[in-house]
Amino acid sequence: MGEDRLLKLVRSRHKVLLRVMVVFVLLLAAVNLEQNVQDYHINQNHVMDLAQFEESKQMAKKNHYTFYDNKSYEEYREDQRHLFIPKQKGQLSSDFISGNFFTVVSYLIPLLIGLAIASIDQASGFNAAIFSSGFRRRRVFATRYWYGFLSLLGVMMLGSGITIIGYYVAIPAMYVGLSGMNLLGVLLMNIAVVSFMYTIGTAIGTIFASPFWMGVFGLFGTWFGATAADRLIYSTMRSNPVRLSGNNLFFAYFIAAMVISIIGYFATRWLFDHISLENAGNVLLLPKLRWVVMIYALAVIPYGLGPWLLNNELLSYTVSIIAILALGFWWWYRERPQKKLA
Template identity: 25%
Template sequence: MQNQVTKLIWRRHRRTFVLAGLLSLLVGVANDLITLHTLNQMPGHTELVKASINHWQVYEGGSFPAYSFWLFIVAWALGLVLMNQDLKDNFNQFLFSSGFSRQRVYWTKLWQGLAATFVIVVLTLAVQYGIFWVSLPARVGFHLAWPGLITSWGYGLAGSLGMFAMCWFAALIVGQTGALVVTLIGFTLSLSGVAAIFERLNSKGGLGWDLNGAQLAWLSAGSWVVAALILFIWGAYLYQHLSLEHNGEYLLFPELRVPVYIVFVVYVTGVNGFNGTDGYSTVISFLVAAAFGYFWLWRPSIMAKWHRWRSQREG
């Protein structure tokens, strides 16, 4: 049974894995070629990799991507597509009706998605590093060091894992593709605001930690890993109770409507209020979040009433 589930899910998603891998390699090669073209225009000797690569911190050295930002987007997209695609194409229904254990399906799909993401990351980095190694002009130095590489890879993999888990879980509970994408994009962009709040609290001593840049990076990586584990385990529980009757609804689990609404309002109000200039902006953020969240989560009934009212008025 396990082999059958593995083969079915692999056949289902292998094209997605290959496409994601090819796109990742294409973007990685394109970025390298742009960097090489820029370096060829620069006179004299230069070092592609800065001296900070020797430190145990996430490398941020300009033209050389120790861990490409594009790899976060790949993990983000794979987490979304793998779960959402099976819902929209009724592949979940096929697996459930075939007698396979839901837990076995869930964990098999998850480890295949994570394995594919890891392979794509490794191949993309290997190709990017290899292009620099063989194509750099002799006057351009290319010095690497394990401290910066290991730290950057660890931080990058943890962030990719978190992005994958966030989209994986969201695609499990949201049944409308358009709304799912909009929700994820908005939440992902808002994370920069959360990071800004945390950095401000740390710099002002509000947390009492006084962490340096390297410590903040490791704390962020650890937070991503913990969040991913929570979402994966919670997702396994919800997947066991996934009802196909709610396909097409915004939330596939109606019992989550109130908790999601409360979290949304508190989150949006907190982020905007903390980054705002006064209490007035906090009140406005709360009112907008409360109204938008209400219409968003309860949209089917409200929109149905509005359509009936408009039909009666036109008739």
């Protein structure tokens, strides 16, 4: 009975945070919708005539752009009338479709909510009360995780729904151009984005000892990781085009995101079951994970930054690695006296 009351408290502790998140996501959806509709109407007022189209086609060919390949002027005019061009109806997603539903902030929201929930419980002493009470940590973690996850997914889906309805209200239905496949792609993208980013935020918030370190490593670590991943994908596709494309590539990314999220969930739940608040004065609640963080930093930061120093890759990599190792030494030295005192 006592455990049930505790789990109810876990679910109710973050209601204010989640309500703020709901308002913010809905406002973001409204602003994004207004901007997209405005851009659509601007495009309708700037349709090229035949001469301009042919000139643009020649310029695109000269610069090796493929947008106008084998496209007639009639096809161009038909595409311009649509918000989403008809050729995308069979696709689960494309850069244009995802760009109309997801912004950079859309990816940050699940990450920040995961961090915020964990930091609130850590900073307020709620975790300390749980750990000393004898309640099962795994059940507490699962309750908190799924409450936040389902709330996030629900409001993100609501935001996408508002965007879709807004398109059909503001633009003639025949020219919206969304198909069932496109809508399925939006649904799957919401699931993948929320699962992946929220799990990362929860993991970072679980293992770091204070909101400050959660924020520093969470935001910068995610940014460097995303930059490195984006650079790797771009260079791989440029030098050796992948066999997967279109819907197959989308499913590959979706499956990868879900697999990482599932592994991350169980790994974080295990870590939550083993962290000790004796290390609350350190950066990490599990100091041994310092080496995991350092390996991650060495793997993604130099590669993600690229040739940032004098446009010299070797010099840039060397300076980045030295800086990371220096930070690691400082980190080790900072926590070494505390270990001796313990």
